[in-house]
Amino acid sequence: MCGIVGYVGERRADQVLLDGLRRLEYRGYDSAGIAVNPDHRVEVRKVAGRLDELARVMQQEPLHPAGIGIGHTRWATHGRPTRENAHPHTDEEGHWLVVHNGILENFSQLRRELEARGHRFRTETDSEVVPHLLEELYRGDLVEAVRQAVLRLRGSFALAVLHDAEPERLVAVRQESPLVIGLGRNENLVASDLQAVLPYTRQALVLENGEIAEVSRDRVRVIRFDGSPVERSPMRIAWSVEESERGGYRHFMLKEIMEQPEALRETLRGRIDPEAGELDWEGLQLDRERLARIRRVAVVACGTAFHAGLTARELIERWARIPVEAEVASEFRYRRPLVGPETLALAISQSGETSDTLAGLRLARELGATVLGVCNVMGSSVDRESDLRLYTRAGPEIAVASTKAYTTQLLTVTLLAVALGESHGELPAEERRRLIRALDALPGKAREALGLSPRLEELAREATGWSDVFYLGRGLDVAVAMEGALKLKEISYLHAEAYPAGELKHGTLALISDGVPVFAVLTQPEVAEKMISNLLEVKARGGRIFVVAPASLREEVEPVGELLPLPESEPELMPILAAIPLQLFAYHAAVARGNDVDKPRNLAKSVTVE
């Protein structure tokens, strides 16, 4: 995810900014930049790549000493990770410098309007509309220009803004993307994350959505977007640098599990129109005609991403009525798959660098398929080698065990399945409306599901004595069960297996005896009764059953086992919610067993070798 740092004070801004950006490095980025304002002459240095490269450029072409500046590390969302697309962005005359975190939903429209009025754009980013807007709206009052500009923006944005005529102050904005002001003595900082300000101060002012801060070295003034003043006491930061990197959580994995509501909101941002109950095709940036010509889909993915692919198979077949094959990429690449010019090869990958997935993608391409990459890392190999792309927008995932990457993959393939359903004329408008409304409410429901954490922590303490755990599901729940078992194995090192519940009596039931733990995922109404009878068979053999199911099924579930209640949503979206308690259980089980949660043994975050 992008990082923002801003500084006004007595030190050399360029050094403070570089140091602050380094503290945000762990979040992942693909390009970086810094702007300072030494006495009405704004100077900028930007690079594609690492901060070391930026430091090298700053050594070769030193910036003049200045007490004010802004810096940014970019995690590309709109436009490739190039030097041009790196922040800070500027207007044509170079008066305004802006760094931005988040996604501007209405940037295409704003860009068209600005271009029609003569503005010339240099980058492919959504962010560049901001300096151009500011240039138009400026009447000599820096804060008022920013206030007018943010009223035109839709989406998520944290901004830090400089103007060359104003070497004494900068302006910061927060709207659905975090921003804090670090309050020092004769210096103040702006940052997207607390850890960037920790070496300078432990006093911070956390901006709320819809707020603008005017920051000079000895004063911070906060107003709302409507201009009204905000009075807020600063807070004292008690976290260590390490803790603050993890947002106060003990592990990155827990932080990433807890971030899922926001990550899911980002995945949806600008891609659905909840009022109309339709997809936003412009925001999706998918070629509808090209999708309509697809006659078959082949999913290529590994591990967790493959589990998201299994869900894609079910939803695409259900809504678009075209056949979908889903296979782990390490097998797909050595078969002679039935792929041709009318095939959509769906390459799903968090990192975009998984070697088997890439090999599968290349094979499908050779066979004439259109490749669609569902990827979290812009500029990665999967991204670059795809014809069409849908970013999952989970933000950087640092823990080896995939959590928010998985649920955002599920959500992204759901959007794709709706798009294919619509382009193939198979998903009626009424059904689309039902789904789009439910999608819009989903991030809030994910937050409710996180409330199961204390009970799962309790259970995980008991689980230190367990040796084998079974995961069952039917229909869409089978893939969720598989993902639950994978999560448990990889970080708790407990043996776990997942099955379609109907398969149990064909062999595995022999392993069920007194006290054997079984997690059942039960979210699909059309197979709920069947699932209950499978679970009764498990119960009759002494199995200890935990059922992840909507709260409304309490009466049906209680006779067979303990209900882990989920909020209600449309059945097709329930796998996203059902994944959450299974992630939490795996996490707490790994902690209870004293394992290295974020870096489990024998595993790498990105498997770039065969």
Ligand code: AGP
């Ligand atoms: C699961 O938690 C893993 N991190 C793993 O299965 C992962 O999903 C797989 O290696 C694929 O990685 P990718 O999404 O980066 O391609």
